[in-house]
Structures are given as structure tokens and as C-alpha cells.
Amino acid sequence: MTDDVALYGHWICPFATRVQFALRQRGIAHELIDLPPSAVRGPVFELPPEFVEHSPRLEIPMLRIGDRYLADSIPVLEWMESEIPDHPLLPAGEPARALVRERMAWIDRNAFRPMVGVYYGTDPDRIARAVVKLADAPAEMGQWTEETGWLAGPGVSLAEAVAMPIHVRMAGLQRLGFSADVSPSFTAHGERCRSLSGWDAVEWTAEQCDEFVGRFTAYRRKHSA
Ligand SMILES: N[C@@H](CCC(=O)N[C@@H](CS)C(=O)NCC(=O)O)C(=O)O
Structure with a gap:
């Protein structure tokens, strides 16, 4: 299992909550990068450049696995299943x-x-x-x-x-x-x-x-x- 996983999200975002839940439920070690939605950001908040580059709608959640990125909660949940097979939340069959x-x-x-x-x-x-x-x-x-x-x-x-x-x-x-x-x-x-x-x-x-x-x-x- 890779340990090199990072979630860009924030507690108030329900879509990020989905991914955070799945990461913890599946026991996937990860870094949590707090990136509030725009309505919750302070005036001087700077978006991480990798987020600007890899989240096409500038939306959280965005996940990084190794050097690859994906945004959008349901595709991210599916991506985690295909990339990290241990303790899946998709059944077999x-x-x-x-x-x-x-x-x-x-x-x-x-x-x-x-x-x-x-x-x-x-x-x-x-x-x-x-x-x-x-x-x-x-x-x-x-x-x-x-x-x-x-x-x-x-x-x-x-x-x-x-x-x-x-x-x-x-x-x-x-x-x-x-x-x-x-x-x-x-x-x-x-x-x-x-x-x-x-x-x-x-x-x-x-x-x-x-x-x-x-x-x-x-x-x-x-x-x-
Ligand atoms: N379809 C997306 C929706 C994600 C979404 O709407 N995220 C909100 C925060 S809860 C966002 O980042 N909005 C853009 C902004 O705050 O600028 C998903 O399922 O991940």
C-alpha cells in the first residue's frame, strides 16, 4: 500500500468529508492539507499551485496519490479503490x-x-x-x-x-x-x-x-x- 497520499479538503465541505471518511475507514495513511472552500478562506489565502493546476473547477476535494492528482469526490473514491486495493469499500463481483x-x-x-x-x-x-x-x-x-x-x-x-x-x-x-x-x-x-x-x-x-x-x-x- 502506498503511504504517499494527500487529501486537499476542509471539514465543512461535504464532498471532502466523503473522501476523508473513506481514507480513514480503509486505514489509508494520508496527509490532510486544509484547503477551505472560497467562502471560508481568509482574504490573504493563497491556493497551492498544484491545486490550481490539477483541480479543473478549483474545487475540493482533490486527492494526490504519488505524483498524480484527481478532483471530484465520487471519481476520487473510485480511484482510491483501483489504486489502493487493501480494505476496499467496493465489494467483489x-x-x-x-x-x-x-x-x-x-x-x-x-x-x-x-x-x-x-x-x-x-x-x-x-x-x-x-x-x-x-x-x-x-x-x-x-x-x-x-x-x-x-x-x-x-x-x-x-x-x-x-x-x-x-x-x-x-x-x-x-x-x-x-x-x-x-x-x-x-x-x-x-x-x-x-x-x-x-x-x-x-x-x-x-x-x-x-x-x-x-x-x-x-x-x-x-x-x-
Ligand atoms: N462535484 C464535486 C463538488 C465539489 C464542491 O462543490 N466543492 C466545493 C466545496 S464544498 C468547492 O470546492 N467549491 C469551490 C469554491 O469554494 O471555490 C465533488 O463531488 O467533489
């Missing part, structure tokens, strides 16, 4: 892999988009619509877990990595107006995830949750004024 990939894409589309819509929302009607959509996603995902406890098949997989930021920020989302009931099976999945080795790398402290809520409350105030 095509049908099982296809299920994990299908669910990763589903979560990205149907849970992440409304989740971002809840906290970046400035107009109350749009926020309310995002809340309704976001409530549907945990209901569906909770059903997936009913047989095995996990989102896609018999064990923890990349689907957990993709969904993990929802568990990490659930309390913050609720404080920002996500008022719907969360399906008990999805909540139970969140509890199960807290026992995983990757959880400690991504869990928020109370201060981080406050900072998340404070930042987006200020953002809403600014953009709805």
Missing part, C-alpha cells in the same frame, strides 16, 4: 458493485442536491421545497438498510462514504430548517455509522456545528436582504 454505484449516484442526486438546497436556500419557498425533497431521501435510504443494516449490500461500502456527510451535519440541517421527521431506519443507520473507524475523522464538534449554522444563517441574511 459486478452485480454487487453495480448496486453500490447505483446507490452512490442516487444519493448524490436525490439527497445531496436538496441537502445543499436547504442550507444555501435564501427564499423560504425554495427552502421548504428542498426540505420536502430531503425528507424523501432518508426514507428511501432507510429502506435500503432494512435487510443488512447498510446502504448497499452486506457491509459498509462506498455508499456509506457518499451518504456520511448527511449524518455528520444532520443536527445542523435541523437547526437550519430541516424540520421533517427523519426515517427511524436512516437514523439507526447513522447510529451504526458512529461505530465505524472512519467516523472519528469526520464527526463535527459542537463548535463546528455552530460554525456551520452561523455561516449559513449569515449567508441567508445577506442574500435575502
Whole structure:
């Protein structure tokens, strides 16, 4: 296994959280290079030149393995699987892999988009619509877990990595107006995830949750004024 791995990310970025979770869950030694999203950077922050060169949209997360780089969370998770085979989060066998990939894409589309819509929302009607959509996603995902406890098949997989930021920020989302009931099976999945080795790398402290809520409350105030 290579040790020469670096993640360019930041705790507040849900896409970076996916990769950070997978690195820790898989036990991949890595350097963490703190690179805040632009809204969180101080005025004199300088982007590392390798980030400017290798992240085409200037987005985190970006991963370096040796002297190669890739940005974009789901391709990065897949790249880690193909480059670093130990302790994979993709199961063996095509049908099982296809299920994990299908669910990763589903979560990205149907849970992440409304989740971002809840906290970046400035107009109350749009926020309310995002809340309704976001409530549907945990209901569906909770059903997936009913047989095995996990989102896609018999064990923890990349689907957990993709969904993990929802568990990490659930309390913050609720404080920002996500008022719907969360399906008990999805909540139970969140509890199960807290026992995983990757959880400690991504869990928020109370201060981080406050900072998340404070930042987006200020953002809403600014953009709805
Ligand atoms: N599709 C990308 C989205 C990544 C993304 O939107 N990252 C945000 C931070 S959470 C970013 O870097 N935005 C650009 C900026 O802050 O300037 C992924 O899955 O990694």
C-alpha cells in the first residue's frame, strides 16, 4: 500500500468529508492539507499551485496519490479503490458493485442536491421545497438498510462514504430548517455509522456545528436582504 497520499479538503465541505471518511475507514495513511472552500478562506489565502493546476473547477476535494492528482469526490473514491486495493469499500463481483454505484449516484442526486438546497436556500419557498425533497431521501435510504443494516449490500461500502456527510451535519440541517421527521431506519443507520473507524475523522464538534449554522444563517441574511 502506498503511504504517499494527500487529501486537499476542509471539514465543512461535504464532498471532502466523503473522501476523508473513506481514507480513514480503509486505514489509508494520508496527509490532510486544509484547503477551505472560497467562502471560508481568509482574504490573504493563497491556493497551492498544484491545486490550481490539477483541480479543473478549483474545487475540493482533490486527492494526490504519488505524483498524480484527481478532483471530484465520487471519481476520487473510485480511484482510491483501483489504486489502493487493501480494505476496499467496493465489494467483489459486478452485480454487487453495480448496486453500490447505483446507490452512490442516487444519493448524490436525490439527497445531496436538496441537502445543499436547504442550507444555501435564501427564499423560504425554495427552502421548504428542498426540505420536502430531503425528507424523501432518508426514507428511501432507510429502506435500503432494512435487510443488512447498510446502504448497499452486506457491509459498509462506498455508499456509506457518499451518504456520511448527511449524518455528520444532520443536527445542523435541523437547526437550519430541516424540520421533517427523519426515517427511524436512516437514523439507526447513522447510529451504526458512529461505530465505524472512519467516523472519528469526520464527526463535527459542537463548535463546528455552530460554525456551520452561523455561516449559513449569515449567508441567508445577506442574500435575502
Ligand atoms: N462535484 C464535486 C463538488 C465539489 C464542491 O462543490 N466543492 C466545493 C466545496 S464544498 C468547492 O470546492 N467549491 C469551490 C469554491 O469554494 O471555490 C465533488 O463531488 O467533489
